[in-house]
Amino acid sequence: MPPVENTAVADLLGVLAYAELTAFDRLAEDARMAPSLTGRAALARMAAAEIGHHFRLTARLEELGVDPSAAMEPFVSALDTFHESTRPSTWLEGLVKAYVGDGLAADFYREIAGFLPEPDRGLVLDVLADTGYADFAVREVRAAIAADRSVAGRLALWGRRLVGEAMTRSQAVIAEHDPLAELIISGTGDLSGVGRLIERITQAHTARMKALGLNP
């Protein structure tokens, strides 16, 4: 049996590679809801950055002798279900989903990456680096709220729904992937370490909601 880290690395790179592919999809789709050609092009450019990340991850998987499609496959259904159940119906919902939802996911992946050896730790942190989306989303959402206060309540509800769905889905994914679960337990030390990890992620989420001007 290969050491836990190796299988966990393939799991983490696989789920991230597929996450980047779906991020591309969603940003490309959201781009079409943009109120201006400039906004549309800005989102398309961010989508393009995600695809660059996707190929860095699949290149690393190939280097490790892992077939990228096989590494992504186990996560396709969970991620697709999450996105189907949280499909934005407006430009602003799309922005909040990408900023709040992807932000939460990125925090979680970053925590796990911290338990990995190099070069995989660096690679994961690198592809999770912000592509300029955060500033863009915060600016657009705050401007929309300034123009119409009633927007804030609806978007706050939407943000809370996103977190709920994300938490449910990610617990299911971890439960099905023993190497990932073992890595998290051994990396954090014990269950109270897992508790602190979740607390860090929750605090960062609260900060992002506030940055948008939304009640967490």
Add this chain to the structure above:
Amino acid sequence: MPPVENTAVADLLGVLAYAELTAFDRLAEDARMAPSLTGRAALARMAAAEIGHHFRLTARLEELGVDPSAAMEPFVSALDTFHESTRPSTWLEGLVKAYVGDGLAADFYREIAGFLPEPDRGLVLDVLADTGYADFAVREVRAAIAADRSVAGRLALWGRRLVGEAMTRSQAVIAEHDPLAELIISGTGDLSGVGRLIERITQAHTARMKALGLNP
């Protein structure tokens, strides 16, 4: 009044910048119809390349003191109408549209670019350079026809419909943009020069249909 070339340059860069934005959209949409994760990622990567081109064109427009959105705006409706009326319903139709349709458009833009001074001629030729799509499309379509001969007839009809629509739309666009029309007439020399231009474009189109294994 500015010399014909200047307005024609803004027109050409504007229509191309918007064409790249729609190319991104369509490739991203077609990627979702891909039969495999590898095909989906390959198409997403090509979409990303188009956005890179888009930003090179808008940067040049800004350099010329032209607002990119203003330069694109006059072409939005014509291009959107073309794409709405030729929306692929299968993965193979998408491939044929991108290879045959975009190939035809690229030939046409290249002919016009030949009449422009540098650096715009070089820029246009550069962003129109193949992004690896041609080989990919030819391989996929030929493989599909080899597996099921009946596919060829339907796709050939689809290819002919694309050209018909493209010709109708582009004539309408040129008729509405005097600087473009004047540049084409003065560039080709006279009406028989325009005739030869159309003949060159038609021949290249025929070659592409044959490369796919389709009756032109």
